[in-house]
Amino acid sequence: MWKHYIIPENIEALSSALANAKGQTKIIAGGTDLMVEIRNGKWPELETIIDISRLPGLDQIWKDEQDLIHIEALVTHSDVLQSPILREFAHPLLQACYRVATPQLRNRATVVGNLVTASPANDTITPLMAMDAELVLVSCRGERTVSLRDFYQGVRKTVLAPEEFVKEVRFPALKLNQQGSFIKQALRRTQAISVLNCCVLLNMENDIIQKAIITMGSVAPTIIHAVEAEEFLVGKRLDVEVIKEAGRLAAEATKPISDVRASDDYRQYMMQVLVEDGLREINDGTFTKKVPFKPVALDTREGSYCPKRDEWDGETIETSINGQKYVIDSAADMTLLNMVRERIGFTGTKVGCEEGECGACTLFLDGKAVVSCLVPAPRAHLAKITTIEGIAEGETLHPVQQAFVEHGAVQCGYCTPGFVMAAVKMLQETSCPDRDTIKEGISGNLCRCTGYYKIIEAIESACEKMRN
Secondary structure: OOOEEEOOOOHHHHHHHHHOOOOEEEEEOOOOOHHHHHHOOOOOOEEEEEEOOOOOOOOOEEEOOOOEEEEEOOOEHHHHHOOHHHHHHOHHHHHHHHOOOOHHHHOOOEHHHHHHHOOOOOOOHHHHHHOOOEEEEEEOOEEEEEEHHHHEEEOOEEOOOOOOEEEEEEEEOOOOOEEEEEEEEEOOOOOOOEEEEEEEEEEEEOOEEEEEEEEEEOOOOOOEEOHHHHHHHOOOOOOHHHHHHHHHHHHHOOOOOOOOOOOHHHHHHHHHHHHHHHHHHHHHOHHHHOOOOOOOOOEOOOOOOOOOOOOOOOOOEEEEEOOEEEEEOOOOOOEHHHHHHHHHOOOOOOOOOOOOOOOOOEEEEOOEEEEHHHOEHHHHOOOEEEOHHHOOEOOEOOHHHHHHHHOOOOOOOOOHHHHHHHHHHHHHHOOOOOHHHHHHHOOOOOOOOOOOHHHHHHHHHHHHHHHO
């Protein structure tokens, strides 16, 4: 998979590691894209991974005196959804992050990582482009700032130099007269990349549009603007005819291709629909209701078991699993999933898709539910891990486990550990979830047998017993 794994202590060490890198080197934060690419053989000559997930001071969201919002390199999609600043001043980004994957993946995937991956189907690029974002790039030579629109050179191509990394993305906070909506069209509700997406952002004054921005994703090699539609909207009130014409003009600006997810004709047709829907949501105010006030995070933010950090030797992993300390050698080139199963013997965590889509390998990493197939084993160093074996109290099953038994919420049982882990974390996070919240909490888990009804009933029953 990789030959060397480096965990730098600070930004200076990171810059030095990049400057002195020999051979193919990749930075990893969440790893939800990179780990899939490695497994699929995209980087056969990968020499070194530099893990920045432990860098101090790069996980903040803040607004400065110039009303610029800063999202630093380690901010996850889940962090965005919990941020009052972004809910108030960057609602289109909030909407986009809510549509990304599932809670387990949002707990690991970073916004900056989504930008650097540079796929035109990535959801966060479209709203951040609309909000005129820029990136701060850092290397041993210092910092430089690049606008997001100039960052991309094509599909998965950027101006980022090999010795550089993205420290943060920043953009102006939306003003009171600015309203925006992000819309994504995908093949299913969760766990699906965009077939296409768009962000509509309007500056309004007394119902008159002063400025319009429409950015569109997955309809060209990079995110593009619907320039003619933007110009058409200025000076107009939103009504049925104006919305329809703006949608038509936006669709004409697209340059889509046909691929396994959709044809070019379908993408062009649907972009008109998406832009019209976005304008209608702004007109009737429903864009503010698209993200729950408290989305399910599957994160109780427990932190690591050992705050002491000596210089890591690159091989020995010291970690806590189910409350017991382990020191593990020769596992630095594994995934966390393989380490807990093959080296430690906790086989309750299942090997499923190994692409983060089925949820069978869900476990808790520092209080967050994650899919362990996409976590490098060295990330477990000085971390606190809980597997399905660790949630019971001795011989007494956890109420969720007991409810699964009582309600027959299993058939083949292969997916069951992942469902149980997601449900346990959800009930730690919120004691009284309704059925929609339960569905959201287990949206990162797939079952091919039960049809989900008994699973949901079991979780509802466990919730009731735990309340009593």
